[in-house]
Amino acid sequence: VRAAAAAGTRCIVFGPAAELEPVLGDAAAVVDAPVAVTNSEDPARAVRAKPEASIVQAAAAVAAGRADALVSAGSTGATLAAGLLQIKRMRGVHRPGLAVLLPVPGRPTLLLDVGATVEVRPEQLVQFAFMGAAFMEAVMGVANPRVGLLNVGSELEKGTPAAAGAHARLATLDGAPFQFAGNVEGDGLVSGQADVVVTDGFTGNVALKLMEGTTRTLVAAIRDAIRGGAVSKLGGLLIRSRLGELRTRLDPESVGGAYLLGLRGLAIVCHGSSSRRAIASAIDLAARGVEQRVNERTGAALAAAGVARAQGGAEPDSASVPADSVNAI
C-alpha cells in the first residue's frame, strides 16, 4: 500500500477501505474489497464464488478499462484464474504463460511457462516464444532477444513430441521479432545461453523450484563447511556479508515475481513477502509494459508470423482455467 501511495503511476488499490484509506489519503484511489481469496482455497472455484473478492474486482477493473494492468502479491493461482475469467486471453492466444526472470548473473533469463499449463502443444510453445520475447524487448529493453526451447539435447528431433514439434516450427518461422537460439538443456537455463526459454508448465515449475532449492541447499552447505574449521571460520566471518548478498541475488524467490503474459492486460504476481521496494518495482514494470504496448506488440507479432489462434475456435476462457491450481511463487 505504501508502494502504491509513492508510485509515479496512478494506482487503484483494492482491499479493505477502512485500513487502506488512512495510509493512502489522496495518493491513490481505493475500492473497498474486504474479501480475499487465500492460498488454501481452490483458486478457480474461489474466484467464481467470490465476485466481491479484491483480486476479482481488480481483474474486472482491467477488463472494463478502468485500469491498464494488474499487480498482486496474493495467490498466483487466484491471479491466474481471475485473469483468465475477467481480463481474458489476448486475441489469437491459445493459453497464457506464467513467466519468471531467473537471476542468471549478468544476464537475466525469462523462463515460461512455470505452471499455468502443465501440458502443452507445439503451437502453444511457439506462442510462449512470442510472448516472452515481446516482454523482454518492451519491458526489459533487450533488443532482438534470443529465445531457446528447453529440451534434453541439442538436436532438433530431441525430446517429447511437443518439444520436437515446437523446434521444427520455431526453426522455420518467418519474420519473428526474435532469434531462435535452438534447444537449451537444463544447465543452459543458468548460463545465459538465451534471454527467454520456453517449456511446458510442468517442467518449468519443477525447474524453478529446483533452482531455488539448490541455491538454498548450497548456501547452507557452504555455511556449514565454513563453520567446520578454525581457519575457514575466520574466512567465513570475512565473507559473510557477501554470501548473504549473493544468496539474495541468486535465489529466484527473492528477486521478483511472475509475469502473466498473453492476457488483454499485463498481470504481475509478486511474492507474498514482497518488500515495499519490490512492489514499487512491479508497479513500474507494469507501467512500462503498458507504455511500451507489450500486448499490442505480442498480438501483432503473432498475427504477422501466422501463429495466432483462429478466432471463434474451441477453448472458451472459462474452460481454460486449470483445474489444478498453480503455486509457482
Added chain:
Amino acid sequence: VRAAAAAGTRCIVFGPAAELEPVLGDAAAVVDAPVAVTNSEDPARAVRAKPEASIVQAAAAVAAGRADALVSAGSTGATLAAGLLQIKRMRGVHRPGLAVLLPVPGRPTLLLDVGATVEVRPEQLVQFAFMGAAFMEAVMGVANPRVGLLNVGSELEKGTPAAAGAHARLATLDGAPFQFAGNVEGDGLVSGQADVVVTDGFTGNVALKLMEGTTRTLVAAIRDAIRGGAVSKLGGLLIRSRLGELRTRLDPESVGGAYLLGLRGLAIVCHGSSSRRAIASAIDLAARGVEQRVNERTGAALAAAGVARAQGGAEPDSASVPADSVNAI
C-alpha cells in the same frame, strides 16, 4: 583398466587387447574389442551396426551369463541401447530407467528416469518406484526407502495425467517394499524429502542438468564475489579449499554415474572423466547389486504387487531403443 586390475571382483575387460594386456597381466580377463561406439554416433544405430564394438560385446557377455553386470565409462546412449538389445528388459518391466544419485548433503536421493524414456505412462512411473526402491535397499543399504513422485504441488490430482495417474496407483499399492512419500516438488529433490524420486525422462534430464548448472554457476559467483573486496578476498583464501571440496561433493557430475535399472543385469554408466577410484567404486556397486540380487528382488516385488507387465505383449526390446539418444551424464 587399473581399477579392474585391482578390483576385489573378477572382471572381464572389453577393449583393444594390445593396450589392455600389458596393464592387466593376469589380474583380469581381456576380450579383444578394438572398435568403440563414440558419443558422436547415433547410439541405437551404431550398436546395431557394430556387433564387434566393446560395449556390444560386453553387453552380450552379460546376456549370455558370462558376466553378471556391466560397467562402462562410454556413451550413456550406447550403453542404454546395447543393454536393451543384448541384456534385454527384466521380465515384467515396461521400460528401463536411468537413475542418478543426487548428492543431497547427508541423504543421497536417487532420481529416475533421467533420460531413457522422455514420455511415460503411469504404470511406468510405478515401476520406476519399485526399481529405485530395490536399488536403494539392496545396493545402498537404505531400509524401507521413501519414494516420492516429482510433481508441481502436493495434492494428489496435481500435474500431468501421467503424474496424477501414478500418484493414484502409488497411494493405493498393497504390500510394496517401500513407503510412498507422496508428491515431491522441485525443491524437494535437494531437501532429502525422499530416498527415491520418480519422474519422466524429460523432466528428470532437465532437473539433473539444471542442478549441475546451478551448482557451477553459484560456486563461480561466490568466487567472483569474494574476489570483489579486500576483506572478503582474505576470507576467500581462508575458505578456498573447503569451497573446492564442496563443489566436488555437491556437483552431481563429479559424484557418480548413472544406474540403468530394469534390465536382466545391472548396468552402471560412469562419467567419461571418471578417476580410477570412481571406476573401482562402480565395480563394487555392481558386485553388491549382484550379491544382493537387486534384479530378482525388483522382479519379485513387481510381481507380488501386481504391477508387472503382462508377458507376450507389445514392445519388443528392439523397438524400445529410444530413437533420440540420451546424453544424461
